[in-house]
Amino acid sequence: MRVTVAASTANLGSGFDALGLALALYDRVEVTVTDGAVTGTVTGEGAGLVVDEKHLVVRALYATADALGLRLPGVTLTCVNAIPHARGLGSSAAAVVAGVAAGYALAGRERDDEALELAASFEGHADNVAASLLGGLALAWVDRDPTGPRYHAVRLEPHAALRPVVLVPAEKSATALTRGLLPATVPHADAAFAAGRAALAVHAFTERPDLLLPATADVLHQDYRADAWPNTSRVVRELRDNGVAATVSGAGPTVFAATRDGLLPPEVDTSGFAVRPLEIARDGVTVEPAGTNSR
Structure with missing residues (x-):
C-alpha cells in the first residue's frame, strides 16, 4: 500500500x-x-x-x-x-x-x-x-x-483566500532543544494576551483573514527561542512590519507567512531562505494500493 x-x-x-x-x-x-x-x-x-x-x-x-x-x-x-x-x-x-x-x-x-x-x-x-x-x-x-x-x-x-508561503533555511533545529528554552511559567498578562489572540486566530484562519496579523501575535514562545535562530526572527519581524502575518513554523527555523496572494513584500530580505508558496492540504492522510494515481 x-x-x-x-x-x-x-x-x-x-x-x-x-x-x-x-x-x-x-x-x-x-x-x-x-x-x-x-x-x-x-x-x-x-x-x-x-x-x-x-x-x-x-x-x-x-x-x-x-x-x-x-x-x-x-x-x-x-x-x-x-x-x-x-x-x-x-x-x-x-x-x-x-x-x-x-x-x-x-x-x-x-x-x-x-x-x-x-x-x-x-x-x-x-x-x-x-x-x-x-x-x-x-x-x-x-x-x-x-x-x-x-x-x-x-x-x-481554512479560509479559501489563504495562500501560505514558507521560507526554509539551510540550517536545522531540534524541537527538544528549542522547547528547553521556554520558561516554566509566564506572567498572567501574557497568558491572557495569548488566550485572546489564539481565539482570534481560529476566527481569522477560518472566517476573517484580514485579522491574521493581530491574530498571530505571540508572547509565549517565539521571543524566548529567538536566539536559537536570529535570522528567522529577523525575517518574521520584517514581514510583520510590512503587514504580513508571519510566524515561526513550529520549533523553527522555517518562517511561515499567511498571505492572500502567495507573494512577499520585495523590501524584505529573504536571502538564506528558500521561498516556497504552498497550497493548504485540505485532505488528511490517505492510504491506497501501491501503483494507483495520487497527489
Whole structure:
C-alpha cells in the first residue's frame, strides 16, 4: 500500500501546541508486509537513512499494530520524502501519521480517535499530527487525565483566500532543544494576551483573514527561542512590519507567512531562505494500493 501524508506548520504564532495547518508538501511511503526483517530505502529528504526497527515510520506502524492486535512479521518501506527534516514543518509528525495510518489500513480498521492518541503519544502534543492526520486547520487540546494525557483534535476548514508561503533555511533545529528554552511559567498578562489572540486566530484562519496579523501575535514562545535562530526572527519581524502575518513554523527555523496572494513584500530580505508558496492540504492522510494515481 502507499501512504501519502502532508507537512504541517504548528502554533501559527498565538496557538502554541494547539493550532496546526496542513501544507501541500507530501511524503509518500510504500509499505509491503513480508515474512522477513524490517528493511527499506529512503530517497529525497533524509536520503540514505537506515530503515530498521528504530525508523520512526516503523516504530509508529508496529505500535499501532500492537494496539490493534495485528501481528506484523516484517515490512519493507520505500520512502520518498519531500518534507524537509528538522525545519519546523512536521516531518517527524508526518512519519508518525504515516505509520499509524498504515497500521490501521493493514488491520482493516477505520481510523478513530485512538489513531490521534497513538500519533500524539510519539510527539507529546497533537498539533502537527492532527493537521497531517485530518488535513486543513487542526485545533488540538489535551486532558490531564490521572492515567496520562488524553489528546483530542477537531478539523476546521481554512479560509479559501489563504495562500501560505514558507521560507526554509539551510540550517536545522531540534524541537527538544528549542522547547528547553521556554520558561516554566509566564506572567498572567501574557497568558491572557495569548488566550485572546489564539481565539482570534481560529476566527481569522477560518472566517476573517484580514485579522491574521493581530491574530498571530505571540508572547509565549517565539521571543524566548529567538536566539536559537536570529535570522528567522529577523525575517518574521520584517514581514510583520510590512503587514504580513508571519510566524515561526513550529520549533523553527522555517518562517511561515499567511498571505492572500502567495507573494512577499520585495523590501524584505529573504536571502538564506528558500521561498516556497504552498497550497493548504485540505485532505488528511490517505492510504491506497501501491501503483494507483495520487497527489
